[in-house]
Amino acid sequence: MDTRAGATIPELVGVDMGVDRGAGVNGATKVVLPSGAATAIGSLPHTDPRAAAAFVLEHLPHLPAVPSLPRRHPAETLLGQVTSGVRGMSLDDDGRLVLDIARVDPMAAVVPDLEHPAFGGLRAFCDVAKGHTGLVKWQMVGPVTLGGVLMRRGLPMRLAYDMAVRTVRLHLRAIYRYVDAHLPGCGQVVFLDEPSLAHLQDPSFPMPADAALDVVSGALAAVEPISPGGIHCCHIDADPATLLAAGPTILSVPAQPGLVRAAGYLARFLDNGGWIAWGVVPSDGPVASADHYWRELSALWCDLVRGGCDAGALRRQAFITPHCGLAAHDEESASRVLAVVAEIAGKVAGQAVATLLSLGA
Numbered sequence: 001m002d003t004r005a006g007a008t009i010p011e012l013v014g015v016d017m018g019v020d021r022g023a024g025v026n027g028a029t030k031v032v033l034p035s036g037a038a039t040a041i042g043s044l045p046h047t048d049p050r051a052a053a054a055f056v057l058e059h060l061p062h063l064p065a066v067p068s069l070p071r072r073h074p075a076e077t078l079l080g081q082v083t084s085g086v087r088g089m090s091l092d093d094d095g096r097l098v099l100d101i102a103r104v105d106p107m108a109a110v111v112p113d114l115e116h117p118a119f120g121g122l123r124a125f126c127d128v129a130k131g132h133t134g135l136v137k138w139q140m141v142g143p144v145t146l147g148g149v150l151m152r153r154g155l156p157m158r159l160a161y162d163m164a165v166r167t168v169r170l171h172l173r174a175i176y177r178y179v180d181a182h183l184p185g186c187g188q189v190v191f192l193d194e195p196s197l198a199h200l201q202d203p204s205f206p207m208p209a210d211a212a213l214d215v216v217s218g219a220l221a222a223v224e225p226i227s228p229g230g231i232h233c234c235h236i237d238a239d240p241a242t243l244l245a246a247g248p249t250i251l252s253v254p255a256q257p258g259l260v261r262a263a264g265y266l267a268r269f270l271d272n273g274g275w276i277a278w279g280v281v282p283s284d285g286p287v288a289s290a291d292h293y294w295r296e297l298s299a300l301w302c303d304l305v306r307g308g309c310d311a312g313a314l315r316r317q318a319f320i321t322p323h324c325g326l327a328a329h330d331e332e333s334a335s336r337v338l339a340v341v342a343e344i345a346g347k348v349a350g351q352a353v354a355t356l357l358s359l360g361a
Helices: 049-059 078-082 117-128 143-152 157-182 195-199 209-220 240-244 257-271 290-306 311-316 331-358
Strands: 014-020 030-034 089-091 097-099 136-141 188-193 229-232 250-254 275-281 318-322
Touching: 030 188, 049 117, 049 331, 078 117, 078 136, 078 143, 078 157, 117 157, 136 157, 143 157, 143 195, 143 209, 157 188, 157 209, 188 209, 188 250, 209 229, 229 275, 240 250, 240 257, 250 257, 250 318, 257 275, 257 290, 257 311, 275 290, 275 331, 290 311, 290 331, 311 318, 311 331, 318 331
Parallel strands: 136 188, 188 229, 229 250, 250 275, 275 318
Antiparallel strands: 014 030, 089 097
C-alpha cells in the first residue's frame, strides 16, 4: 500500500469557512477546509525533527499536523510548550511541570520562547515546509487542563485558571504569528487539547461547568476569527454536548458508538457549519485494516443519520484522524496508523464529492 495520503485522496473538495485571516496577517484570505482530509493529533515518536516534518508532509499533504516530539526532548510536550516564558513555571529533567508559587505573578509579562527545546518540532516543520501553500494544523493544551495542573501544584483555583487562560492565549498568538511569518499564505487550523473536559460533569470537578466552558471559549477567541479553532478530547466517554457548548468550529473526538446519544447536538453543530475530526484509529494497541475502521465509521454515521444528522454534512464537514498522538508507537507503526487514516480519508473525500455533485455544486 502506498502510505502517502496524496496517493489515496486523488482530489479533495473544500468548504469555505468564511474565516477572514485579516489584513494584519498577510492580507485578507479565506480559510477553505478540505472535506475528508487526513490529519494527526500531534505527537510522533521521531527524534529527528526534520525527519518528523518530512513524515507529516508526506503522509498528510492536505492538512499536515505540526509534530511535537517528546522522545527528542522531555520539554516537547503540551505542558512543556505552554510553560515557556512564564514566571514561576519550569520543567524538571523528566519534563514534569515545576511551580515556584512564590515567584508566580499574574501580572508578570508572559513571553513565549519559541526557541526553547519545547518547540523543536515546530521550528523544523516551518523550515522543511517552506513553499507549502495549503493549510497547516497545530495544537496546544487547553486552559482548563492547564489550570487543573496548576491547581494540583498548589495555586488557588481563581489564580490557576486566570494564569492558564492568559498563558494559553499568549502562546496561541505567538505560535500563530511564527507560523504565519515562516509559511506565508498558509491557513492555520488550531486545536485546544482538553482531556479534562471529559470530567466536567464529575461532582469533584474544581469549578462549575459553565465557568470552565467560558475559560475554553476565551482561549479560542485568541485565534478566531482569523483561524478555525477546534477542541480535541481523546476520552471515549467525553460528552460531545458539553464540548460543543464551548463554541468550537471543529470537534475532535474518537469515533465511538456513544456519540449517537448526542446526535441532536451534533446535527445542530453540523447545520451551523461545524466540522468533526473523527478519531477512527486507536492510538494504542494493534492496528486493524482500513476496511474494519471504515465499516465502524459508516455504521456510526448511519446511526447518527437516524438520530437527525444530515448524511451529506457528516461527509463534507469531516476530517479523519487517529484517536490521539502517536508518540507511544515506533516510526514504522506510526506510518501504518497514518496510512490507514489516509485510506479512510480517501473514502470520505470521495463520498463528499458525490454529495456535492448531487446538490449541483
